[in-house]
Amino acid sequence: MAGAAAAGGGDWAAVFEAERQGALRGATGPLTPELVLAELRRSHAAEQQLGAQLARLATREAGLAAAAAASAAENQQLRSALHSARAVADPSLVQLRQLLLDPAVNREVSRLRTELEGARREVAAAQAELRARQFGREPLVGKLEALQDENSDLRRQVGDGRVAQLERTVAAAREQLEESRRVTKELEQQAVGLDQQAEALADALALAQRGTAPPRPRPACTLGALDEAPDDEEGAPVWRLDATELASALKGSDGGGQRCAASSAFSLPPAVLPPAAACKRLLARQRWRLLCSADGAGGALGVALQWLGGPCYPSTAGNSFCGELKVDVRCVGGGGGQPLLHKRAWLLHAFNDRTPEAALPGLVAGAELQGGGEGLELEVRVSFESAAVHVQSPIPGLVVAEEPHLVLKVSEDPCLLLADRFLSPQECEAVRALGGPYLKRSKVSAGDETPLRTSWGTFLTGQMAVHPVAVHLDDRVEELTRLACKIERRAALALSEATQIVKYDRGQFYALHMDNRAGDCARRAATVMIYLSDVEAGGATSFPRSSGYPLRRALQTCAAGWRNEPAAPPGTPTPADGGNGNGGRGRSAGLRIAPVEGRAVIFWSRMADGEEDKCSIHEAEKVEAGTKWIATRWCREAQPAAQG
Incomplete structure (x- = not known):
């Protein structure tokens, strides 16, 4: 026994060496009792931890079991309630007859049915929850x-x-x-x-x-009808008058007094109108009458042209037909038909409702007709050396084109043209819809936001630039620039920057500014601006340095070839005082263009000599009511003029 113990004691180190290779794999060096005790302590601590985990799992299992039992009990209760509700809901026929006789019972039945529906819903929810608990991870x-x-x-x-x-x-x-x-x-x-x-x-x-x-007073004699076969080299029509009685009146042999003759109403043929006149189509549709007067007391013969009226351009009012008239008067005596005299004079006048008649009262002295004898004949020729139409509404201006759009020149400094109804309401709406979703706070040309410009805007770039609406708008703008350059005889314009859509809400504005960048008028030589909406109040575009285009300037335009042979009689109007003196208003206090849907304007920031036009400074006035939309396109000169 002792030997066995000794043998066992002798194997103690071998046994623990084997354990060191197994359970004590982390040990190094010789195996000592202290190492064994430390390992036992660690094993005991691990056993205690496992026991605690086992206890927690048992507690969780008990909780789950309790929850399952509660769910089962609740399920059993719901099943019992359902069974009871079914029993109540399916009474016998006799019970139903007895119960339905009492209204209170009917109300109770209704309440129970409501509770039954609620119970059914609860059962369905419980069954769904039960299936969810039984649903494994893999199926999920x-x-x-x-x-x-x-x-x-x-x-x-x-x-x-x-x-x-x-x-x-x-x-x-x-x-x-x-x-x-x-x-x-x-x-x-x-x-x-x-x-x-x-x-x-x-x-x-x-x-x-x-x-x-x-x-008018009944004429003493009548002028002949317009000769349909002009007999002069210039193709001007001729009015003829048997002037024997007229000569007698001029000599005062019939007791003095004024005698007159008038032609029938007529329209001026193209031969007497300037070939390059922009208003030629409308001018040819006006009605006129030629008057000839003989003042026996003064012994003078006068000739006058009277405007009888005619159509005007759509959406315009206050038309004045300005022109420089050339009047030819010849008197041929009865003996041999030789010219007794030949008078030629030029007259500058604006025909309108206030001044419908232009007259040369003392053109021929009575003494010059003496010796004519019987068969004295008076020949009168009238032609327009220059012609223009000036309108007062919608904005005072000169008609510079009749088609494809009616174009008005409403300012000379800066040069500014205006065309109403340039875009239709449908086109304006399409442009607003294209740019509206992309509006941001507007910036000035330097790229900065400033309190001087408070509007919203966007540029039609990228995909918007190739949108059919944007392409159509560019085509229309190019059409307008070509027409404007042709009218003003300016260098051709090319579209430079992308179209800008701008929206002004109530209270928003853009203070005075120049469109060109820091004087670089070659980049932005001209601006095309199209109003895309009407505005209830405010929002006009103001050019404070513009003098507009009054009637006096239109008369000065027609007076480019002014001359009079011989010198004009005393009192004859001259271009310096505005023709007949009825249209001159002096320099205006500026030009204001009201926003009208579809209206387009084009103005130059660069003068014909290449210098910057200081008069092109302008502002967008504050919108008082409503909303203002515009589309702006800047243009450069395709062939910039040389800087002076």
């Missing part, structure tokens, strides 16, 4: 993946559907645009026809009104 993952695949398919289908929908929308928009262009063209043709009809009606109305006016 599979279902989640199936749902993700289904969502991907739905996204792909929705994307394909949206693309197809967008393609259909674009195709429909293109078709609608083509249809709109066709309808617009037809409407323009109809509008031209209606304008012609309106002009004809206005012509007839004017003649009717003239016919109801107080008649």
